Amino acid sequence: MLFNLKLLLNQLRGQQTIGTFNILGIDLKLNISAKRELKRARSIKREKDLVQQLNSVLREGDVFYDVGANIGLISLLANLEPNRSLKHTHCFEPEPRNFGQLKKNITLNEHDHKVSSHQIALGQDEGEVTLHVRGTAGDGRHSISTSKGATDAIVVPMSTVSLFANKTGHWPDVMKIDVEGAEGQVLAGMDSLIKKRPPRDLILEIHSKGDGDTMSSGETIHDWLSDRNYQKVWQHGRSHEAHVHYQQKS
Numbered sequence: 001m002l003f004n005l006k007l008l009l010n011q012l013r014g015q016q017t018i019g020t021f022n023i024l025g026i027d028l029k030l031n032i033s034a035k036r037e038l039k040r041a042r043s044i045k046r047e048k049d050l051v052q053q054l055n056s057v058l059r060e061g062d063v064f065y066d067v068g069a070n071i072g073l074i075s076l077l078a079n080l081e082p083n084r085s086l087k088h089t090h091c092f093e094p095e096p097r098n099f100g101q102l103k104k105n106i107t108l109n110e111h112d113h114k115v116s117s118h119q120i121a122l123g124q125d126e127g128e129v130t131l132h133v134r135g136t137a138g139d140g141r142h143s144i145s146t147s148k149g150a151t152d153a154i155v156v157p158m159s160t161v162s163l164f165a166n167k168t169g170h171w172p173d174v175m176k177i178d179v180e181g182a183e184g185q186v187l188a189g190m191d192s193l194i195k196k197r198p199p200r201d202l203i204l205e206i207h208s209k210g211d212g213d214t215m216s217s218g219e220t221i222h223d224w225l226s227d228r229n230y231q232k233v234w235q236h237g238r239s240h241e242a243h244v245h246y247q248q249k250s
Helices: 002-013 035-057 073-080 096-108 161-168 183-188 191-196 221-226
Strands: 017-023 026-032 063-067 088-092 115-118 127-133 152-159 174-177 201-207 230-238 241-248
Touching: 002 017, 002 035, 017 035, 026 035, 026 073, 026 096, 035 073, 035 174, 035 201, 035 230, 035 241, 063 073, 073 088, 073 096, 073 115, 096 115, 161 191, 174 183, 183 201, 183 221, 201 221, 221 230
Parallel strands: 063 088, 063 174, 088 115, 174 201
Antiparallel strands: 017 026, 127 152, 201 241, 230 241
């Protein structure tokens, strides 16, 4: 309640609101600009299973891609885990307000040297795409695959996982993909990467909206990944979506 009041007063004064939050045993410093971000920080505990699953597969020296990074909570939790040091984390967030908060949160937690933020959408092709925007900063319901519930639409740059990895030389070992129903489009844009140097672990949030559990070809995501030597090793359902972990077969 006190933090809510502090946020309101700072909003009226045009000042930043910074707080330290203990999330799943890890202290994070966060720049909070809207109630939605505060709610996101406080409700991330509901994604405890996802965070634990991600931490169980991330290894020392891994490159981690967080596709649909929002304000950076998942990436920061992964990097502040005390028993492991990642090589580098790339956060992809196309929505301008979320991206601004993402950059601030990375800096607040002194991880600019190991966590990079990119204001682009990842999809099937390189170019531009319409992002359907919903809500305020911290909202995770922006989508390139559905306009349902959107309050605005903006054009954002788009690239593919394969092109980004080739350009940077940072090949992802582990990826988290949560892009509000466009997960199949992200996967399609990394087909050449999978054939050349496949990520070891993919953790997807499969939504009932947007493209759902399908690729543009009409295949299910499960069948598409199975054809590329991935197996489903874990799933945790929540509301209208599910977190699903696919792993390369040894």
